[in-house]
Amino acid sequence: MTKLRIAHLYPRELNTYGDLGNIITLVKRLEWRGYEAEVLNVERGEPFDFSGADLVFGGGGQDSVQVAMGEDLCRRGEELRQLVSDGVPMLLICGSYQLFGRAFTTVARRVVPGIGVFGAETTGSSRRLVGNIAVDSPFGRLIGFENHSGETVLEPGQAALGTVRMGFGNNSTSGKEGAISGNAIGTYMHGPLLPKNPALADHLLLSALSRRHGVEELEPLNDELEHLTARVAASRPRGPSGRGPAALHRPNRLHHTAS
Amino acid sequence: MHETVTLAITKSAAALSRALGRGGGHALPGLIAERIDPKLIRKLASRLPHGIILVTGTNGKTTSTKLIAAALEASGERVLTNSTGSNLVRGVTSALIRAADIHGTIDATIGLFEVDEANLRLVAPDLQPQHIVVLNLFRDQLDRYGELDTTAAMIGQGIAATKAKVYLNADDALVASLARYAASPDLVSYFGIEELPLKAPTPHQAATDSDRCPLCGERMKFSQVFYSHLGHYECPTGDYSRPQPDVSIAHVDGADLEGARFEVAIGGKRSEVSFSLPGTYNLYNALAAISLTAGLGIEQSVTAKTLETTEAAFGRLEKVRLDGRTLYVLLIKNPVGFTQVLDTFLIGRPNLRVLMAVNDLAADSRDVSWLWDVPLEALAQSRPKVITAGTRGADVALRLHYAGTEAEVATSLEDAVTELVRDTPPGGGAYILPTYTAMLQIRKLLARRTQLQDV
Numbered sequence: 001m002t003k004l005r006i007a008h009l010y011p012r013e014l015n016t017y018g019d020l021g022n023i024i025t026l027v028k029r030l031e032w033r034g035y036e037a038e039v040l041n042v043e044r045g046e047p048f049d050f051s052g053a054d055l056v057f058g059g060g061g062q063d064s065v066q067v068a069m070g071e072d073l074c075r076r077g078e079e080l081r082q083l084v085s086d087g088v089p090m091l092l093i094c095g096s097y098q099l100f101g102r103a104f105t106t107v108a109r110r111v112v113p114g115i116g117v118f119g120a121e122t123t124g125s126s127r128r129l130v131g132n133i134a135v136d137s138p139f140g141r142l143i144g145f146e147n148h149s150g151e152t153v154l155e156p157g158q159a160a161l162g163t164v165r166m167g168f169g170n171n172s173t174s175g176k177e178g179a180i181s182g183n184a185i186g187t188y189m190h191g192p193l194l195p196k197n198p199a200l201a202d203h204l205l206l207s208a209l210s211r212r213h214g215v216e217e218l219e220p221l222n223d224e225l226e227h228l229t230a231r232v233a234a235s236r237p238r239g240p241s242g243r244g245p246a247a248l249h250r251p252n253r254l255h256h257t258a259s
Numbered sequence: 260m261h262e263t264v265t266l267a268i269t270k271s272a273a274a275l276s277r278a279l280g281r282g283g284g285h286a287l288p289g290l291i292a293e294r295i296d297p298k299l300i301r302k303l304a305s306r307l308p309h310g311i312i313l314v315t316g317t318n319g320k321t322t323s324t325k326l327i328a329a330a331l332e333a334s335g336e337r338v339l340t341n342s343t344g345s346n347l348v349r350g351v352t353s354a355l356i357r358a359a360d361i362h363g364t365i366d367a368t369i370g371l372f373e374v375d376e377a378n379l380r381l382v383a384p385d386l387q388p389q390h391i392v393v394l395n396l397f398r399d400q401l402d403r404y405g406e407l408d409t410t411a412a413m414i415g416q417g418i419a420a421t422k423a424k425v426y427l428n429a430d431d432a433l434v435a436s437l438a439r440y441a442a443s444p445d446l447v448s449y450f451g452i453e454e455l456p457l458k459a460p461t462p463h464q465a466a467t468d469s470d471r472c473p474l475c476g477e478r479m480k481f482s483q484v485f486y487s488h489l490g491h492y493e494c495p496t497g498d499y500s501r502p503q504p505d506v507s508i509a510h511v512d513g514a515d516l517e518g519a520r521f522e523v524a525i526g527g528k529r530s531e532v533s534f535s536l537p538g539t540y541n542l543y544n545a546l547a548a549i550s551l552t553a554g555l556g557i558e559q560s561v562t563a564k565t566l567e568t569t570e571a572a573f574g575r576l577e578k579v580r581l582d583g584r585t586l587y588v589l590l591i592k593n594p595v596g597f598t599q600v601l602d603t604f605l606i607g608r609p610n611l612r613v614l615m616a617v618n619d620l621a622a623d624s625r626d627v628s629w630l631w632d633v634p635l636e637a638l639a640q641s642r643p644k645v646i647t648a649g650t651r652g653a654d655v656a657l658r659l660h661y662a663g664t665e666a667e668v669a670t671s672l673e674d675a676v677t678e679l680v681r682d683t684p685p686g687g688g689a690y691i692l693p694t695y696t697a698m699l700q701i702r703k704l705l706a707r708r709t710q711l712q713d714v
Contacts, residue, residue, distance in 0.1 A: 229657045
């Protein structure tokens, strides 16, 4: 049976806000099409051979574990950067996204070095950016839920994943969300992201299948329910305060907080 | 401003709010008092002769409070409590104001309030409670409070603002570590479970937050896990381990959907308890009540008697008879609570009919991603008939789809309830699993058609 191996970074530490749902989605969408999926957990301090990995996933974590995971990740930095240049698809969310940038500076001004897959720097702040988020991307309009205190700034030349239509994204001013380098995608979107955005899930799977097995297209699935949840999420109030309907344009706050 | 005047204003505002149909007026008096006499609460609280008890933690606040209230009443106390689950600052202060007459006299001997985790530090300085119970800390509405460590620190601040005796769950490492905030070590009492007959049937999900040492952050070793991260733990570095409980469930002799029988040990004294609520999570609620009442010097036999008869709190396990069917209403609000409901009531049962109603209003959590941290895969083998509803009914259906169960998304809660009843044969039963605001809506719907009292 045609099989894909998914490397899951620190599943017990980086797993906030239902990020596990992304793994469930990748596995099920493979199985429904007759492929086999194997999820391999990358654990802190334990050896891991990335050469067999067809896809890499990392979720978000609490600030308290960020430092420890960052140290462990840096020991694997060279290997992971090599995978990126080899075109291995990756999805890195929130805490993982930050650690795949150049550095993360915590609120307490501690600098946690990242592995530099993305030309991005993140600084912790005391303010959380929370709410439903919509982003126009090369994979269509993506719907998710963001919840982060880190503000990420992309270096000139670093491509963003997309443009924010509702919510905050990388930071409170740029109007851009996420980063994309080769087949590696970094983003703040939880929700979880992939169940509501099957086109992105299939893009990751097809990239991996084509690389490993020369698969050229994926059998379509019935994604009516997926699209329904995305539409519902986009129509709900944006944040905890519940102010205003979720109009699909940049919210006022995005501009007002710039000063 | 004079106390009598403040009380007159706040109390009439509550009455007016109710008369105008603007809700139960639960929080309004507190809001007004905050503005015109911030010291009023401190004054009223100090007039309760036997002081104040606060109960906090992620899950089980309402049920534990109800169990404690029953035991206190059985021991002769007149209990003032915020029994409607209005557990933010204003809910607590409003309960005090409503209970006071115009001269500030309160017809109660003791105050017992459940308090939201982030609000404990806001009410504790004014209320100066003599007793604080901390049940557990799970992921819940992270969109409000950020992270679990932050929540623990907020509870710690609340404890540190008092000279209260604290009752801590020994089986929850993060909760047990709050002992350091108590005014002195002899003001700490731990409760815990020594042994359970069966381990949790659902696999240990990745989503545990507190399997790390609260002191050094190292992942702890567990010799027993009762559910989520509750169990017997020890840090491999040797700097932290489960404290020996002062009050414990020594062993459970029988547990089913009708409740449990267990032996409780207080110091060296052992006694049997028959408890009317099912589920491991409710064992901890009983234990909290036993621990607290023991601390108050109430005879264990008095507490035991009330544990045998107390019914579940509002929406937590309500049995409603409708057109010859029995509907069980079980509140779900976070992954651990939902998983406990699954384990206790649904997994492995035939002919399941379930309505899952998930809203994303501010009181529920805007973010519904927590549904993906619930091991719903375990449900598929029962081939249940599931209807989903609520503002995020589609999200539940999608989660179930990926977990191997195809659900039907109802267009409204009302349609969903009607259909659930239609699908249930007379004499049969069905389960309704709502989030908080969906539970309130469903109770309203059911109240129209049954004897259920609308609150």
